[in-house]
Amino acid sequence: MATDHAPATWHHFDDLEHQQQTTLFGMWAFLATEVLIFGGMFTAYTVYRMQYSAAFEAASRHLNLWIGGINTLVLLTSSLTMVLAVHAARHGQRRATTTQLLLTAALGSVFLALKAVEYYLDYRDNLVPLYAFDPAEWSALNVRPQHVELFLIFYYCLTGLHAVHLIIGIAVVLVLAVFAHRDYFTKEFHSPVEAWGLYWHFIDVVWVFLLPLLYLIGSRAIVG
Amino acid sequence: MPSPVELFPARAAEIAYHVDALFFFLLIVTGIAAVGVFTLLIFFSVRYRRRTPPRPTPRITGHIRLELFWTTTPFLVFLVMFWWGARIYLAMAQPPAGAIDLYVVGKQWMWKVQHAQGQREINEVHIPLGQPVKLTLTSEDVIHDFFVPAFRTKIDVVPGRYVYEWFTPTVAGTYHFFCSQYCGTNHAGMRGEVYVMDPADYQQWLNLKSEGSLALEGRKLFLQLQCITCHVAGPKARAPILESLYGATIPLRGGGTAVADDNYIRESILNPQAKVVMGWEPIMPTFEGQVSEEDLIKLIAYIKSLGPGQTPQRNEESVPPPPPTETKKTESP
Amino acid sequence: MSTISAPFRPQSSVRQTPTAGENYVNAAYGTRSWLLTTDHKRIALLYLVSVSSMFIIGGLAATLIRLNLLTPNGAFMTADTYNKTFTAHGIIMVFYFLVPVIPSVLGNFLLPLMIGARDLAFPRLNLASWYIYMVGAAMILWVIFSGGIDTGWTFYTPFSSKASHTDVIPAMIAIAIAGFSSIFTGLNFIVTVHYLRAPGMTWFRLPLFVWSLYATSLILLLATPVLTVALFLVAVERIFGIGIFDPALGGDPVLFQHLFWFYSHPAVYIMVLPAMGIVSEVITCFARKNIFGYPFVVAASLGIAVVGFLVWAHHMFVAGQSVYAALVFSLLSYCVAIPSAIKVFNWTATLYRGSISFRTPMLYILGFIGLFTLGGLTGLFLAALGLNVHVHDTYFIIAHFHFIMVGGTVMAYMGGLHYWWPKITGKLYPESWGRISALLIFFGFLLTFLPQFVLGYLGMPRRYFAYPPEFQVLNVLSTAGASILAVGYALPLTYLIWSLRYGPDAGPNPWEATGLEWQTPSPPPTHNFAEIPVVDCGPYEYSGEEVPDHGH
Known part of the structure; x- marks a missing residue:
């Protein structure tokens, strides 16, 4: 039953082409669900962003824009390598596919590593509610600490959810790279790479929304 | 019953x-x-029940x-x-x-x-x-x-x-x-x-x-919590005077207006920075955790009852403030 | 057996020769062959067993609730136990029975058969859905039996986020997990309907059950994630003490209600839309008629799916939202009632000049139409703003949604189960017992829930473990009805199991129905069809007259 040998058409499809289209459509449908997951979070975030704009903007200014910005570049580049991987897979180029997939996974990992550093810096800067947080610091800025905590919890929830998606993405891309290396994909059969390529771009797009919502809402002078 | x-x-x-x-x-x-x-x-169930032998049915697809x-x-x-x-x-x-x-x-x-x-x-x-x-x-x-x-x-x-x-x-x-x-x-x-x-x-x-009426109880709280230190008439005022406030539309610091209803007064006591009146500094501390829901109601009842000239005087003042007072005056250093 | 001499036209002219050969049940033996299957029919049976078990547990909770309400001060439970019992009843019935039951059992089994496919698009994902469901179910049962939760199935904040001392977080995780099972089922259905239809099976030749599953899947895919988010945020608040929904810390408790009902109102349609699909299948077959107004019934399904997303705040008319929002949501709620009315009218018109036989499935389905009509009409009371204020959160609501959920969904599910049982198992059940159970459930249901409308208008609030003594008589009536209902549900459980061993063979098409699923042996072979059928007409050509050629 299972597809343990390269290009396999399942018994319920007419042909390989049919199966590939179906897979891609399935991924699109899944991404629709994902949009609503992040959409729900964004809605909740927006409600409080409107209500407590001063606190949210003040807290936003304390986030590390440098890391956020560099990470955006890293992730955008990874989308480029993903596109190249899909392109290579379509043309049946085994080595190029493998390399580009590995590059994509590597860039994803760089993003995560930088994110981890950023979380540590947040901790050092007293930006972690409950563990490292100084209410007085915020009262001095004339914003309520509770509202800052709200912003921060959304920051961790949203970036955390994004990171979880990225971890899954990296794991899948690595598996795809192994399969690509073993010559599993052909000119005719490459829908897994394409489908997960869509997923990868989705993660990327989510980050493009996260960056302005979390890092850029408070106007600030660029500081090092 | x-x-x-x-x-x-x-x-x-x-x-x-x-x-x-x-x-x-x-x-x-x-x-x-x-x-x-x-x-x-x-009616349909009875009229069109299946007969023996069954009759063919007409092909009706809609109307x-x-x-x-x-x-x-x-x-x-x-x-x-x-x-x-x-x-x-x-x-x-x-x-x-x-x-x-x-x-x-x-x-x-x-x-x-x-x-x-x-x-x-x-x-x-x-x-x-x-x-x-x-x-x-x-x-x-x-x-x-x-x-x-x-x-x-x-x-x-x-x-x-x-x-x-x-x-x-x-x-x-x-x-x-x-x-x-x-x-x-x-x-x-x-x-x-x-x-x-x-x-x-x-x-x-x-x-x-x-x-004692709610407003009276509220007046006691108003003094006890030292609201009167700032919300007072005259040059010592560091916050707006609250006479005839209830129901009024007030301009806010940073633009916009608010209607001073129960919810507004409640918010201004618990979360004073949220909507500061135009022309005043956001210096009021929060009273969250210090006033119970019932006390809040009393305070609001008191503020509702405050008519022109009814703000009590500060305890330390023995001499009445100089006549015609301006209701609003910014004296931020 | 039925005697039908009138000709009817099956959807496919390729008639399969019914051979008593290998089928999906006897193709392989052993636990492994079931637990690792990717055959949609076997997975449907796995679901049948699990979902039925959950129904029994939820039903037991309902029994305890009704018994406790026999006396004004609670017959035998403490207030805490009572609260935990109705919470368990609500959670199990909504998230683990009503939402999955028709799609996962009947939909799983029939969707590929009805569109002439050999399986769902993603068979392994389908199996994964079942495992995910089982993990969620095991977890919720663990929570319930290890101490229970007392938040009610609606998890309103700030009660759930800071006041309740029970295992709220594990329960929420369990529900979120079950939600993913639904999402994957919905995804699978959508892709299957788009890509795996047999040659000639155009969109407007799809059986209405397939259409309703398609509409349901859209809701599953787009609404369920929002519930996940809402529960996730409550869990975060409980763990970290951040005031996302706690007003004392700057949060907004009503925001949770918005997020929750954004899922849970469409969820009502997740539960009832597939039921409506079953009605269309059964009523055409036993009236020997084309469905009246096929395109309107389809449009009604899709209309419900879309407008159903825009009415969530009608659960919050007394929650202090703005008056203008309430006006809009009231109007939209009336709009969403129209497609349901259209369906009822079309079903009734389908009976006109039919040749109606009152077999068990048909009795259940007629029961559905009766109860669903009453449930829908009482919904009009709730959509009227001024009246909603009085009956909100009273037994009027309880009665209303039980008319839709039990009188609607469960009746139709029972009808569908009896209709397709010969296809699923290849066996016939004893007809007279079937009819008795249908009648018992119908009248038991009425006796249980009609008094609750009266109680609601009198003002008895829901979730009350004790009540003023003048409400007792009506409560006793309701409990009496519930005991009849319990017998009604126990009967099919018994004779359906009995029929597995002793029932006579059904043959491929005992009802002489037209759908593709009836043109393959019962039980169907592993790959459904010996040869993929080619569809050349619409789904319900039961009449004796020639089908006009539309030149498709």
């Missing part, structure tokens, strides 16, 4: 007559619809005009229902001026009621016949709901804000009220009685239970 079985609830408020009228209208309309559908179902008919007809009927329901709802949302004010605080699992003249009761509400009564409600913990079936009205009592409910009792008697938003273990025990009394009896009851 007199009868062991009831099939229809007592009707004891003005709005209840309107609600019941709508109810009977809906009952008749939906009744006609239901009888119509059921008659057709039964556009019929579809349009039974799409538009319900819609028009629904519009009437919507309009009628909306009218009653709008009336429920607008308490009349001059209603008797009652303050209700819900907590797990009891209702605390305060009258404007200071009478307090728990799980009981005494009100006079024939006069509109306006409840201002809040909760100390979770969401509750104040529901009086005989008045056909209820409202979710959400913590952290004031909500309003009003009614004009029309029949003297004793009626249940319930908490109808699930609130934990003893949710079913969070109920009590409303006593609708003759105005004379009501007055007697008020006299019997008389305590």
